[in-house]
Amino acid sequence: MRFNDAVIGVVLMLVAAAIVLYAQTFPAFPGQDYGPSLFPTVIGCALFIASAILVVRGIVTRRGAGWAYFAPWTREPHHVVSFALVLLALVLYILVSDDAGFLLSSFVILLTLFVWLGVRWPLALVVAVATTLVIDWFFGGLMRVPLPRGILNLIS
């Protein structure tokens, strides 16, 4: 996903403008000339100017090229799903790991990714179980990270 500099520039200009406007709502403190809004305002203004230059440069150097360029892999559905699956796995883990627990979430995510990426079923199953158990032992046991127990709470 490569975009023309102008497209990125416009997005960044909007972000910069939002930063500057929002920073004006920060309170000023009596007796102090420089409050919490100073740095965000300066950074936002600089970002706005730099992005504006980027827009101009993007338009000048475009020469008929598209506004966005998609790498060859984006035309292969298999790869697109691979990419989406990684993001989906992360979102899913964030949403459900508390209720489902680490062991189940990790196993399902690993197994799905392995199989989709072409690992044979038996190997995928073994490695998914082994990795989950090793991480649980190392982080959960040795390092005492409070990995979510989730469904384990139902049994004990």
Add this chain to the structure above:
Amino acid sequence: MDAVATAFGLILDPYVLMVMGLAAVFGIFVGSIPGLTATMATALLVPVTFFMEPVPALAAIVTTTAMAIFAGDIPGALLRIPGTPASAAYTDESFAMTKKGQAELNLGTNLVFSALGGLVGTIVLITAAPALAELALNFSSFEYFWLACLGLTCAVFIAAEEPLKAIISLLIGLFVATIGIDPAAGFPRFTFGIVDLMGGVSFIPAMIGMFAVSEVLRGVVNLQGIGRPTQERIGNIFRGIGPVCARYWKNFVRGSVIGTLVGALPGAGADIAAWISYAVSKRFSKQPEKFGTGHIEGVVDATSANNSSLGSAWIPALVFGIPGDSITAIVIGVLYMKGMNPGPTVFLQNPQFIYAVFISFILANLLMVPLGWLAIKSSKQILNVPRNLLLPIILMFCIVGSFAITNSAYGIVIMLVAGVLGYLMEENGFPVAPAILGLVLGEMLEQNFMTSMIKSEGSFIAFFQRPIAGVLGVVTLAIWGLMIWRGLRRTQPVPQ
């Protein structure tokens, strides 16, 4: 001297040595797999070192990175794919040597000069850091403000290819650093009522996202990327090293010096050190026509340079809290977590930890020769690890690692956002290093500015009234002037 003895005691502890041994294996593995970088290795290591004492934690990072930067040379020579970006400068040269049947000589040279270059960087670190720390004891918020400015400027100045995109990347990093409670007045900025954001964007999960998740995203759509090694059997790699040393010792010295300088400058690390020293080597060679055809000369320069930069990058990190490269950016985060806030006082309060870092650098570079030899011997097995197994496992480690830092899903959210942002930035030619630097230095910049302003009662002149601050200020402003002038000159011929 007491502190030195204590430091030796701390490092020669069997537990610490075991950690270093494991870290070395981890570093070699990550370094030799294309797509996994030394920075990623460090970011993934932090959650593991989270619960360790400071010395084993720092020794593990030192060892991992030293090994990873060397090991990146192995797939460069055998597959024509650099294992880490630091080897990219001379990958074609190395591969050309392999095709000429000189894989052994190339790998042997890479191994020996990586270790030697690493030692040069370490020696400079050992001599320069305490001296600078002594000087820095007198620094006040004015000096630190200018140092932070200089550090940020370096990040843009060195990325000469696309200064505008480097500036934007830097500003993004600086903006992200303003999220959370502001350092002067205690007002929560850009938190939108989210309690987790009050403390700012958690740095280590952001680094894991930027350097590991983005690589996983790149990797899963490019699984067929690596082929089979051209040469599977590796003979005696140390044959012919003697003559190379005798003939090219000047290249080794020059490469190490360039690497050390580039490493110590904020924002540029091993990869840029290798590119610059390779270019310098070609420029001043008596046989520049041989470069690119499988000629060992430039490899000596560049492979010494990238390892020597590792040690010197710790100089500004330890003394000023300004990272010399993206690895030491993470190190600074680790130092804060361990309660050893970087700065000159750490040299007074905890000198044994500083000496322990020095010793672990020396030990790591000495260990590199036997372990590197083993790695080269088993390169066939390492390079054959299937990536469709490796990438999901890395992703799971990222998830658990980020979770471990914040003990909540908040860390994973930060990692996800940073991962997507890092991926998009790299795809569109925005260098990531300036953003990291902005994120690390943002608070330091603002805090020292605010403190200085309060001290001077709002007068800007005070920023130039102390001698060292004045010099730093003038240098900073001069570099800015130069950059604006260069930028204006460059933009004029563009509209045709």
